Every structure is written in structure tokens, then in C-alpha cells.
Amino acid sequence: MRTALDRHLTHPLAAVRNLGILAHVDAGKTTVTERILYATGTTHKRGEVHDGTTVTDFDPQERDRGITIFAAAVSCAWDGHRINLIDTPGHVDFADEVERSLRVLDGAVAVFDAVAGVEPQSESVWRQADRHGVPRIAFVNKMDRAGADLDTAVASVRARLHPAPLVVQLPLGAEDAFTGVVDLVRMRALTWADGGETATEGPVPDTVLEEARRRRRLLEEAVAERHPAALEEFCDRETLTARTLTAALRDLTVSGDGVVVLCGSAYRNRGIEPLLDAVVAYLPSPADRPPVRGTQDGQERPADPSAPFTALAFKVTATATGRLTYLRVYAGTLEKGDTVWDATARRTERVGRILRVQADRHEAVERAVAGDIVAVVGLKSARAGTTLCARDTPIVLEPPGAAEPVVSVAVEARRSTDTERLSAALARLVEEDPSLVVRTDAETGQTVLSGMGELHLEVAAEKLRRAHGLEITTGRPRVSHRETVARGVTGVVFRHVKQDGGAGQFAHVVLDVEPLPDGPGGTGFVFASTVVGGRVPQEYVRAVEAGCRDALAEGGPLAGHPVTGLKVTLTDGSTHVKDSSEMAFRTAGRLGLREALRGCALLLLEPVAEVTVTVPEDAVGAVLGDLAARRARVTGSDTRGGAAVVTATVPLAELFGYATRLRGRTQGRGTFTARPTGYAPA
Incomplete structure (x- = not known):
């Protein structure tokens, strides 16, 4: 057999x-x-x-x-x-x-x-x-x-x-x-x-x-x-x-x-x-492994060198010799000099060279086939998560998920002449590491760099200094708060009517807003439509959802932080024969949700982390007292190999500088690890 x-x-x-x-x-x-x-x-x-x-x-x-x-x-x-x-x-x-x-x-x-x-x-x-x-x-x-x-x-x-x-x-x-x-x-x-x-x-x-x-x-x-x-x-x-x-x-x-x-x-x-x-x-x-499946039409690509070319870019790095894009080839064959289709950016790209990677060393090869992991030189628009494929058989693969940043620092160049260089260097950092986010603070005009933790931002700042030769200053780390709905509203009516010569804009929506069922620390956004009778066509429903997402990203009325943990339902609406459009309904969704949020009871959320502290047994009392002062909620304790292991949930803002404090309280014998676990009411 x-x-x-x-x-x-x-x-x-x-x-x-x-x-x-x-x-x-x-x-x-x-x-x-x-x-x-x-x-x-x-x-x-x-x-x-x-x-x-x-x-x-x-x-x-x-x-x-x-x-x-x-x-x-x-x-x-x-x-x-x-x-x-x-x-x-x-x-x-x-x-x-x-x-x-x-x-x-x-x-x-x-x-x-x-x-x-x-x-x-x-x-x-x-x-x-x-x-x-x-x-x-x-x-x-x-x-x-x-x-x-x-x-x-x-x-x-x-x-x-x-x-x-x-x-x-x-x-x-x-x-x-x-x-x-x-x-x-x-x-x-x-x-x-x-x-x-x-x-x-x-x-x-x-x-x-x-x-x-x-x-x-x-x-x-x-x-x-x-x-x-x-x-x-x-x-x-x-x-x-x-x-x-x-x-x-x-x-x-x-x-x-x-x-x-x-x-x-x-x-x-x-x-x-x-x-x-x-x-x-x-x-x-x-x-x-099962064939990879496209996200839009469900078509599959088997791991076969003779199948249509399909690959996913999962990492981008900038080197002294050019921009390297790391690919996993799922199907087909890629040869040096081939022209491929960037299905994410919807443009063609030419592959200059194909490299077999040995960490920081590379060996040129003539081709890559299904199952290979290689780096290629010559791609201009590809980012982590980009699908590359044969132009005549397009497919879009699911990109890797990206976590939301939880810690931010203000970054500025010490010399005003380096401001443009800093902007270009930050853009390259974000290209290489999508978990970094750069934005300009609307109130202060400062450039804010956000990431997954203190160490993540330290490494990014040091890379700006070493790899890009920039002298920079950074502010104190701050956690990224969120706002959520504690009590919702129903039947909020919003009409967007604009007439200033030429084609007008008309959109009428009725929205219900409610918190998600997983409690005040929950994150995410759910959009639903209960409109019947075609009063709002499906393409306009999608535009309303896009407008709602725009409103959430702009920040809530409580403190201007992004809003999460809510469900929005489009219950009714109407259109105009000539003046309704997707743009009008997107604007109505954005402004309508902003108005609805002003009528909701909102909560401020802060990121929390699960902390595991390993210390000598004689230092447990001092560590527990320090954790209590940091608003920690102890969830368990254990003994392993003669050391005490304490687990607790701690607001991330309270962990800045904790490593130094822990070493001081345990004569250098204590260690800790922390991993973000979500958000909780501040």
C-alpha cells in the first residue's frame, strides 16, 4: 500500500x-x-x-x-x-x-x-x-x-x-x-x-x-x-x-x-x-500545502512550476546596492528580466535580478520556481503584502496582517536643513517595516512616529542615526489611546445636500450606533445595512461604510483619538435621481457618524499588557507593591526553579522605565516580559 x-x-x-x-x-x-x-x-x-x-x-x-x-x-x-x-x-x-x-x-x-x-x-x-x-x-x-x-x-x-x-x-x-x-x-x-x-x-x-x-x-x-x-x-x-x-x-x-x-x-x-x-x-x-486562494474571486494556484506565476512580497529592505523585495513564489516560474503584474498597485514591474539570500549576502540565480523564497531587485512599487503575478491571469493574495501601533514618540531633526532628509528616511523606514506609522500632529505640527513598543521605537530612531546619518531628537514615549462607545444612539438622520453650480450632491442616511458585544475593552468595527426596497443602492451602501471608516480614523469627540469597538447600522436613506453619487454618500457616512458619535456616551481606552515578572522569592513583596502602584491587576503567581513568577495585567503607559526600576528593587536579579493584550478603559 x-x-x-x-x-x-x-x-x-x-x-x-x-x-x-x-x-x-x-x-x-x-x-x-x-x-x-x-x-x-x-x-x-x-x-x-x-x-x-x-x-x-x-x-x-x-x-x-x-x-x-x-x-x-x-x-x-x-x-x-x-x-x-x-x-x-x-x-x-x-x-x-x-x-x-x-x-x-x-x-x-x-x-x-x-x-x-x-x-x-x-x-x-x-x-x-x-x-x-x-x-x-x-x-x-x-x-x-x-x-x-x-x-x-x-x-x-x-x-x-x-x-x-x-x-x-x-x-x-x-x-x-x-x-x-x-x-x-x-x-x-x-x-x-x-x-x-x-x-x-x-x-x-x-x-x-x-x-x-x-x-x-x-x-x-x-x-x-x-x-x-x-x-x-x-x-x-x-x-x-x-x-x-x-x-x-x-x-x-x-x-x-x-x-x-x-x-x-x-x-x-x-x-x-x-x-x-x-x-x-x-x-x-x-x-x-493547500493551493493559495485569491481574495477577490476565490481562484486557486497550486504549487506547480508550470502554473501561472504567483508570488507574495513579504519584506522590503533598502541596501547600498538597491532595493530588495523578498518574495515567496507560490506557483509558476520567475526568470531574470521578466515583466510581472503588481496586482495590488495595478502596474507592471520588471525583475532586474533574482537573488538567493544568505542573510546579508546574496547569490544571483537565473530563475525562481514554485516553493522558492528569494529576493529580487528592480521592483519600484512593491510593498510587504503586494501580490505579483502573470498579467494575463491576475490574482490578489491575502496580505500579512498588521498590528496597530501602541506607543508614539515625537521625532525632529536637530538641524532645520535636515528636515527633508528626515522625512525621506522616515518614509523608507515605514516601507521596510509596515508596523511603524508616521503622522503629523494636527495641533503641534510635530512629526510623530508610532510603533509596537519602546524598544521598537528605540531601534527605529537608532536606525535613523546610523543608516541615514541624521542627528535627531525624540520626545518621551506616549501610548496611543482609543475611544469607544459605551452607550449608543439610534435613528440619527443626516442629509448631505450641496448645490453650488453644476452637478450637485445629495445623500440621505439614517444610522444606528451601538457598542460591540465583547465589552468596553473590545476593538474593531462592524458595519451592517438593513435598508430594504433598494432605497439605498448597494454601491452607495459600500460608500457609506467607507465614509464611516474615515470618520473613525479622524478621531472621536472625546479627545480626538481613533474610535473603535462599535457597530454602525445603516437603517434607511434616500437618493436623488441626478445628484446622488458614491462621493456624496461617503461624505454623508463620514459626517453622519461624526454627528452620531457626539450623541453617544464614550469611553477613553488605553493599551494594556500582560506582564510576566521573574524574581527571587525574597523580592516578591517589593515587586507586588510596585506593580500595585502601577495600576496592575495580578492574575497569577507560580514558583519555577526557586524563582517566583508573577503575571499581571498592566497599563502600557505604566511600563515606561520599569526595567530599570525592577533591577533596582531586586539587585539586578529580576527580569520581566510584556506583551500587549488589547485595550481597557482608562
């Missing part, structure tokens, strides 16, 4: 893997990436984060700060397969980089700390991968740390992320004595000597043989419970062959019904080869 694995192996794209490395900050993502590049022969020296010698953290700020800021793409080969790998940031401020990467990936490796288990940002990136339907395998890193425990880490994965973890390895030794793993699928031991570069394969040691057999049995039962073909063999033979187990694990990974779990120590180069084997064996190729 031909299995799904057999059918998969015959596909021309079966030897390609597009995957990302996901994790909480400091879980070891970049070290795992560096060891993968070393193990595959792509690099000839092990890069270290603390030495600033990594391949993927090549930006000066990344090396100075010791964290990943920008998603970096690299390619390598393993066991006859080409692996396109994206190392993503772990800090919450750069979650949009992860979002754009996940949009174009086929699989991912989620890295967890063997001591801390699931941490706040690892939970966030897991949920992001869930939204995009990206299959994952898990790698429990830092098994050589004091307090490392595979079972505890797996238990936290099961409890907080709710997958079905399928543990395929048993660690040999613990903490400093961690020397290797038992491969439970093939029942063999893999050990690494100190300083050794490759694993030594041997029989399972007698000291752990019984435990290995018990865990292999548990793995077989868990797989048979979820996979029909494995269940059939398990019932017949009361065991599973390595081939059946591998094929079943692959099916469960691709379908999302299970998550294969491996372990190791990337820093000590232990467990990387089995991880690469698992990437090849279990994660999907482009051929295993």
Missing part, C-alpha cells in the same frame, strides 16, 4: 522545506539557526550571539543588543533537501516581523527553554502559527542548563498551548552531564563528545533501556490513537515499525493533530542533526 509519504516523495517540490524558527527571546533561536548552518556545511565556523559573530543577526544593532530584531532568510542543504530558513525575532515589539514571515512559511521549529518551558512570547508566536495553519515541530533547547527537565517543559507545552506533544527522544544524562539522546523511533542512542561535531550512533545503554522501551510504547499508543493506518498495524502486531511510525508522525504534523518533540543543547552542538532529520521527515514541503 502506497502511503502519503510515498506519494509525497514523487512530487518535484518534495525536496524543499520553507521553515521558520520561532520562540521567546533568549530561548536560543539564533543559536539553533547558527548550528543548523554549521551542520549543513553552509558556514565553516560556529557563530555565537554573545560574540556578535552570527550570520543571521548581522545588523549592528542586533549584535550590540544580543537579540534578533529583523527576520533573516538563509538557505542550506541537508540529506538531498533544500531548506529555506527564516530566523525570526523573539521580542514582542517585533511580532509583526514574525507575522510577515509566518504568512509565507510551510512549517516551523518552535524552540523552548528546557528550564522555563513555555514563556509569554513563545505562547504568542504559537498562536500566530495557529492562525496561519503552519505545522510545527518542537525543540526543547538548553538541556545542559541547571534545572533542565524535558518532561516539565513538555507538560507546560501541553498545558499552555494545548497540542498533542509526541516526544520522540529520551535525554541521556541531565544538566552538565547531558551527552545525547535516545531516538525512540529507531531505538538507538546518539551521543556527542565535548567539542565533537557529529553524533556517535550506538545501542541504547542498558541503564535507560527499560525507560526507553516504556516511552516508545507510550509514543506508539499516542500515535495509534490519532492515526487510522497506525492503529490498524498496532492492533495487528501490537507494535509499530519505524517506517509506519515515521509516516504517521509526518501525517499528524502536517495535519496539525500532533507536534513532534525533540531535545538538545544548541550551544553545545548536541541534537542538531536529529532536528534536521526531523525537519526533512516530518515538516511539509510546498507540495503538501
Whole structure:
């Protein structure tokens, strides 16, 4: 009987893997990436984060700060397969980089700390991968740390992320004595000597043989419970062959019904080869993923080099040699010099060069085919989220989502002669990072830069100084407030009538405004129409909705902040035979909603964050008192490895400068992470 694995192996794209490395900050993502590049022969020296010698953290700020800021793409080969790998940031401020990467990936490796288990940002990136339907395998890193425990880490994965973890390895030794793993699928031991570069394969040691057999049995039962073909063999033979187990694990990974779990120590180069084997064996190729679907007409494009060309731009960077646009090619073939259709901007673009990316180095190639991740030179209008396709078969793909910025700073050039240069540099920053927003404050005339957090804005300001050579000053960070409806109004009538010679404008709308049902902290906007009898034609209804969105962006009557968390219903209206138009109804929607909002009871919302503080147990009292002074609502506390872990919901405005305060109250022993969770009444 031909299995799904057999059918998969015959596909021309079966030897390609597009995957990302996901994790909480400091879980070891970049070290795992560096060891993968070393193990595959792509690099000839092990890069270290603390030495600033990594391949993927090549930006000066990344090396100075010791964290990943920008998603970096690299390619390598393993066991006859080409692996396109994206190392993503772990800090919450750069979650949009992860979002754009996940949009174009086929699989991912989620890295967890063997001591801390699931941490706040690892939970966030897991949920992001869930939204995009990206299959994952898990790698429990830092098994050589004091307090490392595979079972505890797996238990936290099961409890907080709710997958079905399928543990395929048993660690040999613990903490400093961690020397290797038992491969439970093939029942063999893999050990690494100190300083050794490759694993030594041997029989399972007698000291752990019984435990290995018990865990292999548990793995077989868990797989048979979820996979029909494995269940059939398990019932017949009361065991599973390595081939059946591998094929079943692959099916469960691709379908999302299970998550294969491996372990190791990337820093000590232990467990990387089995991880690469698992990437090849279990994660999907482009051929295993469903065809991409257009957002407008629902047409599909299969992962086939002979299909009409279809690609999505997910990242844009400016380099000394020109503008690079990173593409995921979903279908068809792209050749150097081709002219393609920008379906988003509705214009043609010519591809000058195609580059295979190795972080900050590039290798020119003649063509890119379905399943490839490449960078191209020569595109003028493409942005992150742009669809590129063949002109005679247009399609528009869903772009990556962009989160709303929550923190803002005023930015100005120190020399008035640099004002124009600053404007151009800010425009380039926003082009490269769509999660940044630049606007001019209507009251003060200041240029305001908004982003996802304090660190995000610090990095952007430093880039203006370093990359663009600008001397700038920045104001104190301020959070971005929102306004919402606490109590709505019904039957607000607005007539837009304008007659000043020539064609006039006429639009009559009746609006109801109400809060969304998810409470005062809810965000979003819902528009509905209950107009009957064609009193307002459908194209005018859409214009009214566009006008309402314009009004929300302009700001509410409470304090001029954007309005969110409400539903607007168009209940009635009328038209004029000659003077009604989409423009007239858009204006009526905008002005009508502004008038309706003045009659509503409004609430001011402020962004809040979930904060996880890890401190010595003797400092818990001081930390709780400080959190209370910051208007925090403590939601839980726990003890892990002799340290206290406190979780709380805190207004984002109260977290400015918290890192310094926490270090002072805990003699430098306390750490914290924060991730925005939405808005709450201020």
C-alpha cells in the first residue's frame, strides 16, 4: 500500500522545506539557526550571539543588543533537501516581523527553554502559527542548563498551548552531564563528545533501556490513537515499525493533530542533526500545502512550476546596492528580466535580478520556481503584502496582517536643513517595516512616529542615526489611546445636500450606533445595512461604510483619538435621481457618524499588557507593591526553579522605565516580559 509519504516523495517540490524558527527571546533561536548552518556545511565556523559573530543577526544593532530584531532568510542543504530558513525575532515589539514571515512559511521549529518551558512570547508566536495553519515541530533547547527537565517543559507545552506533544527522544544524562539522546523511533542512542561535531550512533545503554522501551510504547499508543493506518498495524502486531511510525508522525504534523518533540543543547552542538532529520521527515514541503486562494474571486494556484506565476512580497529592505523585495513564489516560474503584474498597485514591474539570500549576502540565480523564497531587485512599487503575478491571469493574495501601533514618540531633526532628509528616511523606514506609522500632529505640527513598543521605537530612531546619518531628537514615549462607545444612539438622520453650480450632491442616511458585544475593552468595527426596497443602492451602501471608516480614523469627540469597538447600522436613506453619487454618500457616512458619535456616551481606552515578572522569592513583596502602584491587576503567581513568577495585567503607559526600576528593587536579579493584550478603559 502506497502511503502519503510515498506519494509525497514523487512530487518535484518534495525536496524543499520553507521553515521558520520561532520562540521567546533568549530561548536560543539564533543559536539553533547558527548550528543548523554549521551542520549543513553552509558556514565553516560556529557563530555565537554573545560574540556578535552570527550570520543571521548581522545588523549592528542586533549584535550590540544580543537579540534578533529583523527576520533573516538563509538557505542550506541537508540529506538531498533544500531548506529555506527564516530566523525570526523573539521580542514582542517585533511580532509583526514574525507575522510577515509566518504568512509565507510551510512549517516551523518552535524552540523552548528546557528550564522555563513555555514563556509569554513563545505562547504568542504559537498562536500566530495557529492562525496561519503552519505545522510545527518542537525543540526543547538548553538541556545542559541547571534545572533542565524535558518532561516539565513538555507538560507546560501541553498545558499552555494545548497540542498533542509526541516526544520522540529520551535525554541521556541531565544538566552538565547531558551527552545525547535516545531516538525512540529507531531505538538507538546518539551521543556527542565535548567539542565533537557529529553524533556517535550506538545501542541504547542498558541503564535507560527499560525507560526507553516504556516511552516508545507510550509514543506508539499516542500515535495509534490519532492515526487510522497506525492503529490498524498496532492492533495487528501490537507494535509499530519505524517506517509506519515515521509516516504517521509526518501525517499528524502536517495535519496539525500532533507536534513532534525533540531535545538538545544548541550551544553545545548536541541534537542538531536529529532536528534536521526531523525537519526533512516530518515538516511539509510546498507540495503538501493547500493551493493559495485569491481574495477577490476565490481562484486557486497550486504549487506547480508550470502554473501561472504567483508570488507574495513579504519584506522590503533598502541596501547600498538597491532595493530588495523578498518574495515567496507560490506557483509558476520567475526568470531574470521578466515583466510581472503588481496586482495590488495595478502596474507592471520588471525583475532586474533574482537573488538567493544568505542573510546579508546574496547569490544571483537565473530563475525562481514554485516553493522558492528569494529576493529580487528592480521592483519600484512593491510593498510587504503586494501580490505579483502573470498579467494575463491576475490574482490578489491575502496580505500579512498588521498590528496597530501602541506607543508614539515625537521625532525632529536637530538641524532645520535636515528636515527633508528626515522625512525621506522616515518614509523608507515605514516601507521596510509596515508596523511603524508616521503622522503629523494636527495641533503641534510635530512629526510623530508610532510603533509596537519602546524598544521598537528605540531601534527605529537608532536606525535613523546610523543608516541615514541624521542627528535627531525624540520626545518621551506616549501610548496611543482609543475611544469607544459605551452607550449608543439610534435613528440619527443626516442629509448631505450641496448645490453650488453644476452637478450637485445629495445623500440621505439614517444610522444606528451601538457598542460591540465583547465589552468596553473590545476593538474593531462592524458595519451592517438593513435598508430594504433598494432605497439605498448597494454601491452607495459600500460608500457609506467607507465614509464611516474615515470618520473613525479622524478621531472621536472625546479627545480626538481613533474610535473603535462599535457597530454602525445603516437603517434607511434616500437618493436623488441626478445628484446622488458614491462621493456624496461617503461624505454623508463620514459626517453622519461624526454627528452620531457626539450623541453617544464614550469611553477613553488605553493599551494594556500582560506582564510576566521573574524574581527571587525574597523580592516578591517589593515587586507586588510596585506593580500595585502601577495600576496592575495580578492574575497569577507560580514558583519555577526557586524563582517566583508573577503575571499581571498592566497599563502600557505604566511600563515606561520599569526595567530599570525592577533591577533596582531586586539587585539586578529580576527580569520581566510584556506583551500587549488589547485595550481597557482608562
